[in-house]
Amino acid sequence: MEKTWNNRAWFMVLPVLILVAFNAIIPLMTVVNYSVQETFGGNVFFFSGVTWFQDVLLSDRFHAALGRQLFFTFTILFIEIPLGVAIALTMPRKGFWVSVCLVLMALPLLIPWNVVGAIWNILALPDIGLLGQMLNGMGFDYNYTRHPLDAWFTLILMDVWHWTSLVVLLAYAGLISIPDAYYQAAKIDAASRWAVFRHIQLPKMKRVLTIAILLRFMDSFMIYTEPSVLTGGGPGNATTLLSIDLVKIALGQFDLGRAAAMSIVYFLIVLLLSWVFYTLMMRNEEQS
Amino acid sequence: MARIVLENIAHAYGPSPKGPEDYALKTLNHVWENGGAYALLGPSGCGKTTLLNIISGLITPSEGRVLFDGKDITALPTAERNIAQVFQFPVIYDTMTVAQNLAFPLRNRSVSRAEVEKRVAEVAKMLDLLPILTKRARGLTADVKQKVSLGRGLVRPDVTAILFDEPLTVIDPHLKWQLRSKLKELHRQFDLTMVYVTHDQTEALTFADKVVVMYEGEVVQIGTPEDLFERPAHTFVGYFIGSPGMNVAPVTVTGNRARLGTHDIQLGRAYSELPAGTKIELGIRPEFIRVSNSGRGMPGRVVRVDDIGRYRVVKVDLDGHPFNAIADEDAEISDDRASVVLDPANVHIYADGRLVEGKPLSAGAA
Numbered sequence: 281m282e283k284t285w286n287n288r289a290w291f292m293v294l295p296v297l298i299l300v301a302f303n304a305i306i307p308l309m310t311v312v313n314y315s316v317q318e319t320f321g322g323n324v325f326f327f328s329g330v331t332w333f334q335d336v337l338l339s340d341r342f343h344a345a346l347g348r349q350l351f352f353t354f355t356i357l358f359i360e361i362p363l364g365v366a367i368a369l370t371m372p373r374k375g376f377w378v379s380v381c382l383v384l385m386a387l388p389l390l391i392p393w394n395v396v397g398a399i400w401n402i403l404a405l406p407d408i409g410l411l412g413q414m415l416n417g418m419g420f421d422y423n424y425t426r427h428p429l430d431a432w433f434t435l436i437l438m439d440v441w442h443w444t445s446l447v448v449l450l451a452y453a454g455l456i457s458i459p460d461a462y463y464q465a466a467k468i469d470a471a472s473r474w475a476v477f478r479h480i481q482l483p484k485m486k487r488v489l490t491i492a493i494l495l496r497f498m499d500s501f502m503i504y505t506e507p508s509v510l511t512g513g514g515p516g517n518a519t520t521l522l523s524i525d526l527v528k529i530a531l532g533q534f535d536l537g538r539a540a541a542m543s544i545v546y547f548l549i550v551l552l553l554s555w556v557f558y559t560l561m562m563r564n565e566e567q568s
Numbered sequence: 569m570a571r572i573v574l575e576n577i578a579h580a581y582g583p584s585p586k587g588p589e590d591y592a593l594k595t596l597n598h599v600w601e602n603g604g605a606y607a608l609l610g611p612s613g614c615g616k617t618t619l620l621n622i623i624s625g626l627i628t629p630s631e632g633r634v635l636f637d638g639k640d641i642t643a644l645p646t647a648e649r650n651i652a653q654v655f656q657f658p659v660i661y662d663t664m665t666v667a668q669n670l671a672f673p674l675r676n677r678s679v680s681r682a683e684v685e686k687r688v689a690e691v692a693k694m695l696d697l698l699p700i701l702t703k704r705a706r707g708l709t710a711d712v713k714q715k716v717s718l719g720r721g722l723v724r725p726d727v728t729a730i731l732f733d734e735p736l737t738v739i740d741p742h743l744k745w746q747l748r749s750k751l752k753e754l755h756r757q758f759d760l761t762m763v764y765v766t767h768d769q770t771e772a773l774t775f776a777d778k779v780v781v782m783y784e785g786e787v788v789q790i791g792t793p794e795d796l797f798e799r800p801a802h803t804f805v806g807y808f809i810g811s812p813g814m815n816v817a818p819v820t821v822t823g824n825r826a827r828l829g830t831h832d833i834q835l836g837r838a839y840s841e842l843p844a845g846t847k848i849e850l851g852i853r854p855e856f857i858r859v860s861n862s863g864r865g866m867p868g869r870v871v872r873v874d875d876i877g878r879y880r881v882v883k884v885d886l887d888g889h890p891f892n893a894i895a896d897e898d899a900e901i902s903d904d905r906a907s908v909v910l911d912p913a914n915v916h917i918y919a920d921g922r923l924v925e926g927k928p929l930s931a932g933a934a
Contacts (some may be wrong), residue, residue, distance in 0.1 A: 461656070463654065468652060468653050469647075483661075483663045
């Protein structure tokens with residue numbers, strides 16, 4: 281067939297190009313733009329090179345926020361992934377209760393993030409909240425607005441409550457895709473419950489768990505709404521995660537250059553860690 | 569070694585079966601002799617897999633007992649029976665190597681390391697798996713995977729029976745032959761009872777000494793491939809085995825003559841007492857019908873002729889009843905005035921689908 285050469289065909293790509301430009305490239309570029317400039321007000325900007333980046337990377341404040349962020353993310357991963365898998369393993373494979381379990385599991389995921397924050401905020405209030413009052417009634421001196429440890433406890437509990445379901449649903453999807461014959465063969469091979477998990481269920485869940493870990497990692501690393509509503513980063517700076525710190529700098533102090541530089545560093549860290557995670561988890565796959 | 573007896577076995581998946589229609593497997597008595605090669609043949613959903621799973625213990629039957637060399641094992645868990653099973657889709661442990669896969673059933677039974685290595689090497693040699701022992705099981709082709717899952721059964725010295733649940737379904741056609749002859753070879757080499765479930769008649773007939781044909785939860789015939797061909801005990805067997813299947817047509821029978829429409833058909837046996845109130849049918853395999861232009865025989869109308877290659881399948885119409893007949897490549901068949909002859913020795917009479925024995929004719933009576 282004769283091919284028609286017509287450069288107007290490029291117009292076909294234009295809508296996508298415009299879309300991507302407006303929702304990704306241009307906003308990102310404005311951030312890049314701010315990150316290399318300094319202003320002393322009056323909407324006058326000066327080029328300042330990489331000074332903002334140096335500033336951010338060397339500041340103790342950023343290090344502290346990053347440290348808290350990493351602690352938060354890895355803590356919830358260590359809790360949510362095993363817990364999610366454990367719950368998925370106990371869910372029924374057939375029958376009426378399957379849909380009941382699935383709906384119950386999906387419920388926390390349907391609640392808007394700031395509502396989750398508000399629920400836990402009220403629930404954990406030491407004087408009137410159900411959880412707060414109960415803990416105090418049991419003799420604990422619990423007050424998440426005053427004690428950093430209590431704030432962390434509440435924050436992690438909230439995230440586990442909100443997001444373990446996602447891991448459960450993904451792990452469950454992996455589990456029910458395992459044909460019955462595998463379990464039957466395992467019975468014939470006299471495999472123990474642990475061997476069934478180790479050699480059948482875990483390998484079959486690997487792909488979905490990879491996705492679950494990546495999603496939970498990225499989401500928790502970028503988490504803002506829930507901790508912001510729950511503790512607002514407090515008490516003091518105890519629960520000030522990266523995103524909360526970023527908003528404080530950008531909107532609280534209106535320090536645009538520093539905030540922009542921090543955004544980019546933040547973005548690169550997420551990208552880098554996601555890549556590391558993915559490569560580590562997929563390395564096994566390629567070896568075989 | 570392993571003589572498996574099924575005593576009044578029946579199974580229903582529902583909790584409280586009421587009528588026979590609730591049973592996936594209707595009451596069944598059967599003996600699997602030690603060292604026999606059996607094929608369990610039947611259409612999908614006829615209860616073959618249920619029966620197999622009862623033997624291996626994956627299902628506990630609702631009724632009846634399973635005996636292993638006289639010992640009641642109905643309640644014994646699968647792992648403690650001396651049985652291995654190969655499934656329709658190859659079951660392998662992805663993350664392990666071939667050798668680890670083979671060793672798995674032994675490891676779980678805490679067999680000593682040296683013994684495990686010895687058995688794995690033996691079985692791998694038997695199944696030609698030696699060159700790939702250290703390979704990950706994940707990347708293997710379906711036929712090799714199926715060999716590995718068979719190997720996991722053979723590796724156990726206690727296994728005396730191997731059950732196959734349509735093991736060749738996902739195997740490429742040209743490899744099916746190889747794998748099947750490997751199975752036969754293993755069967756000859758070892759004193760193993762093999763039960764092979766399939767819905768493919770060629771597979772069943774080439775694999776087994778005895779074929780068990782199942783239909784709607786019942787065993788309708790157990791016999792050698794010749795029995796199934798020459799004396800189908802049920803119209804379903806006649807229809808299911810053979811290509812094309814047996815011709816079945818409603819008739820009225822008196823003594824040794826059957827009436828099909830306006831035609832009178834000579835029978836090889838006499839049927840004096842046919843059960844009353846049943847549907848009487850005549851069955852004859854296409855191989856035993858001769859269609860010619862000779863003028864001798866019943867007049868029939870040829871509907872179509874299909875050339876299969878070495879022979880032809882002729883579809884003739886006898887008073888509105890279609891019959892398939894096998895004709896030689898060079899037989900002369902014209903459209904309108906074909907003569908049809910049914911070989912009396914191979915005409916069978918069925919009452920409600922089941923073969924009626926009849927009495928042999930005394931000499932001269934015909």
